[in-house]
Amino acid sequence: MSSPDKAISYSDYMSLALYTPQLGYYQKEREKIGRNGDFYTSSAASEVFGAVWADVFYRVFQEQQLPFAVCEIGAGDGRFAKSVLNEWKAKGYPPLEYIAVESSPSHTRKIKDRFYEGPVTHFDSIDAMRAVRSSFQGILFANELLDAMPVDVVKKEVHGMAEIMVSIDNKGNLMELEKPLQNTELLMWIDEHIGDLSIGQTIEIPLAMTNWLTALYGWVEDGAVIFVDYGYTRQEWRMPQLLNGSLRGYYRHQQINDPLKFPGEMDLTSHIHWDCVKAMGEKAGFRAACFQGQSSFLLENGLLELLQDSSSLDPFSPVHKKNRAIRSLIMEDSISSYFQVLIQKKDGCR
Structure with a gap:
């Protein structure tokens, strides 16, 4: 496919590669999180992450x-839901309604296996939840959600703005293709949220995230919206090391800089x-x-209050494993060092 007219946007490519039923990365029957998957999350590291969030x-x-x-x-x-609910019960807090929104069929089965006796309600999308709850x-909580939403890719050239598209060369290989941004x-969006870009x-x-947030904030009548993710502020996006953007893949715990490699097989x-x-929240x-x-x-x-004394000499005892997990979340270059926490509260709440 050499014709530029047959190119698709990066957001369309990501939607296909990640979310196509049975074929997209998040929809496939395979391990994604942990040692046998492609990446780790804070909630997968230890139940202490959820314990902190319960409080x-x-x-x-x-x-x-x-x-x-x-x-x-x-x-x-x-896993996060389980650790939150365990800590919630241990502290004797009032009964908690916990709703898990998850579209992956394999993850959905694991959620149902963990909570076969309750107390978690599952929906496969926010739209499905809205259908029964106007x-x-x-509290809305999302850990490493926004970074997985499809994005479009643009580049500022000397002659003007270009959009990076996805096409196929004469040998059937995926390739990037620049077209004038129309x-x-x-x-x-660029004018409102970024301003002028540097040449190159x-x-x-x-856009997908922005539209999704608009609908989400409008649905919350009263409460807080919490995002845990990795990202940059408007000023940070101008750092020299980010001139080539941040889109990449993760495959078997390896960072893949070519997002067109392993379509459907990598995050x-x-x-x-x-x-x-922040701006979308403030508008709402x-x-x-x-x-x-x-x-x-x-x-x-x-977090440090969860550390426990132990007389055990066994380094693999539950207490030692828990203490190591706590330290692993706050050590320099730990997974936490790459993440930020944003808590937004509805103005006018009681």
Whole structure:
């Protein structure tokens, strides 16, 4: 396919590669998280991550006088939900409604296996949940969700703005193709959220995320929206090391810089635009009550209090394993060092 007219946008390519039923990466029957998968998450590292968040959730409920309801979007295999609910029960907090939104068939089965006796309600999408619940009151939580949403890719050339498209060469290999940027939505997004780019700079534009956030914030009648993810502020996007953008893949715990390699077989991700997320929330009446690195957030919210003394000499004892997990979340260059936490609260909450 050599004709440029047959090229598709990067967002269309990512949608196909990640979300095509049975063929897309997130829809396939394969291990994705952990040692036998392609990447790790903070919730997969240890149950202490969810234990910290259980206490954070409780404080938010109390401060905002909210119904005790958590909706986790992109709930994965249910590990985070399990650790939150275990800590919630151990602390004797009031009954909690926990809703897991997850589209992956394999992850959905794991969620149902973990909670075959309850107390988690599952939906395969926010749209499915909206169909039975016209509005939401409580806490919306998403860990490593926004970075997996499809993005368009643009580049500023000397002659003007170009869009990086995906096509196929004469040998049937996927290839990138530059075309003059004509999508007015992309141009408007750049003007609003980024401003002028440097000559030669490539950057990802998250229209899908922006539209999704608009609908999400509009659905929350009262409560807090919490995102844990990796990304950059508007100013940080101008750093020299980001001139080539951030879109890449993860395959068997290896970073793959070519996003066209292993289509459907590897995770695709890009860093999110934090200022855009904040701006979308503010438009809908959500103020940013907290924005900080995950390491400092966990420390400030009691992670070290979970450390336990032990007389056991067995390095593989449960206590030693838990203590190592706690330290692994806050050590320099740990997974937490790459993540940020954004808590947005609805203005006018009780």
